[in-house]
Amino acid sequence: MWGIARRKIGLGNFPSPILGQVLQRIRPMGSALPKSYSTAAKEMTVREALNSALDEEMSADPKVFLMGEEVGEYQGAYKISKGLLEKYGPERVLDTPITEAGFAGIGVGAAYYGLRPVIEFMTFNFSMQAIDHIINSAAKSNYMSAGQISVPIVFRGPNGAAAGVGAQHSQCYAAWYAHVPGLKVLCPYSSEDARGLLKAAIRDPDPVVFLENELLYGESFPVSAESLDSSFCLPIGKAKIEREGKHVTITAFSKMVGYALQAAEILSKEGISAEVINLRSIRPLDRGTINASVRKTNRLVTVEEGFPQHGVGAEICMSVIEESFEYLDAPVERIAGADVPMPYAANLERMAVPQVDDIIRAAKRVCYRSVPMAAAA
């Protein structure tokens, strides 16, 4: 609904007053706009979306509790858990000592017994200190115990590059966690994604790794009335087609969805109609939607922020080759971060992360509108 309006403007993150003005300008032409347009545009930042999702799930189920560094008194390192300590008390919102291995392990133990912990990592870079508990204690337990021990835990926190935080604070862990059977891995983009997927993750009986993005926390997105309902939930394992197109499929997740949408807007002016898929769920990957789209467009560009080798794009490419090889009219292109630890200097950092231009060039290459990379080398 609002998504269509956004796509016409070609921007994912306009603050509300400007969005309102622009919408008024296109209102006379708005035959494609839905009935709910008449209600005031409700916008929400991703931060508010996550906060409201946590609040509602904690209120609905007394077994849900939040644990992590700075989540209580400090209101959350990124203010995601603002107000929760005051509302639910120190038994449901726990500030922990600095030990990721400790509180991840303790969270898993609590989940073994029947509580539903939400463990916050200040960034997923620090989750490596707890990764044994995430994988050996959480992901594998249901299988190893033959269904006797279920682990309804959610590990959440910011993932991927922020701005100027250097190598140890900028890595993307989507490919790492999506590699492991027994885990579910979710990557929201918009506020609606954030709300719906976090609620689904908390209610899910399996361990879920919920990868947020620090730079998206402050971004505002329009949200539908339906998504504001406290029972709202998005299905895990379903991707969303953010923008429909005919000539090339662009898959992306998290922050890169915004970049892909921008690229699609610019490409449309040059006559290339791009279909942008917001993956939402990395494991399980929505191979059905991706393949259906590639069968329609015959060309694919995968976009991710993380390192290229063994990344999400490699898995998507393989899935398309396995199921839709004959439909491809061009080799699959993958756009990923540079294969170096993230540099700090702003100019270097900009070159180490995919930009909108990179996506545009790749889309043109697969459409044979420009010289392929190998020939140019």
Added chain:
Amino acid sequence: MAIWIMRLRLAHHLGKKIASLEALKLSSWASSLHPWIPASLASSDDRYASKLVRNPVARYAARRFGSTKAQESVSEVTNGSKQVMDFPGGKVMFIPEMRFLAESPGERISCYRVLDDDGQTISGSSFQEVSKEIALKMYSDMVTLQIMDTIFYEAQRQGRISFYLTSIGEEAINVASAAALTINDIVFPQYREPGVLLWRGFTLQEFANQCFGNKSDYGKGRQMPIHYGSNRLNYFTVSSPIATQIPHAVGAAYSLKMDKKHACAVTYFGDGGTSEGDFHAALNFAAVMEVPIIFFCRNNGWAISTPTTEQFRSDGAVIRGQAYGLRSIRVDGNDALAVYSAVHAAREMAIRESRPILVEALTYRVGHHSTSDDSTKYRPVDEIEHWRTARDPVSRYRKWIERNGWLCDDAESELRSNVRKELLHAIQVAEKMEKPPLAELFTDVYDQVPSNLHEQERLLRETIKQHNGDYPPEVPV
């Protein structure tokens, strides 16, 4: 015991208000949150204190900031210009002489023991009485564990199971600690505690099924031998990585506390496990979160080939309890009555006061680390023999039972031969039983089997149908 009494006197000395607040226990919820107010606030009036006890959020906030409140420095002139000042963490006394705390306390922490080497109760010893029924069940289970270990070890040597790990020398720790717990106490084992499962009712057949990985194995053949687990008996499935179960147990104890259950969590680990980061995080957390848990350290002197002198330089594990703010005790792990009494008391304290307790049981790992180890390569054979015979916990306990007139020689040999017969039969049955069916390869990865695994199973079954001759006949499809 002595150390706890000394600290209690100290607590009285510091603040009379603490004792009166303990008596206040206004609501059961507040009391389960253990109304301890830091000494710096102990001088405030009763109305404030009682408001703190009633409102856990305010009490939490008060405790959180109590030690950082600015106060006038109180100067106490005793023993030549000693001054008291406050810092985050509370009041400390200053001394002008530079003095380092010694790296060891001089004298090692004493070990609690009830029975001497001859199975006679030491005069002046205090211990928890056991009924004849419990005492005999303890003995029978210790003997069963010994025989089970011997026979399964042999079975591995004969190639009938792939792996085994014995608990020889630690039978008293296994069974006596289990006897002091109730079925509602959740157990998080390392791997050398099958006696706890045995006490709770796991049958010899169930043990054999897991070791052979047949279709009756509760683990559906997914784990190597000795990785037992039982939902029904509140015993969490054994997991190979060392010490990961320690923070898990703290988490479960926290759940028990939130649910206000009259039960505690118990976790076992060896001397080697205390070196892991998880041990540190768990003990620290448990003390801060005030959860009902017993940390049981089986200090058996060896972590595979690493002796305790190379494992740590502290006085064992018990001394570390105090460093984290835990009440702790050191006990003779080969003395069944001492272990029983210590765990019984620890459980009471853990549940009643919602606090963690550390129990260190000193013992000796008589067997090899596992069937993959030959311990004669790193320790003298006569040392092993000495502990196997002269310091055997089972025979020591038997002497005590015989002295009570509860056991005679005939009953003893009949017990041993019955267990042997039953176990050999269980092994035969387990060995012949079918393995788990193919479908169990794909279930339980997630709560619901996902579509890609349904697909893989379908492809696998097709392949089997096409190449029937290549598929092993004894594995059911």
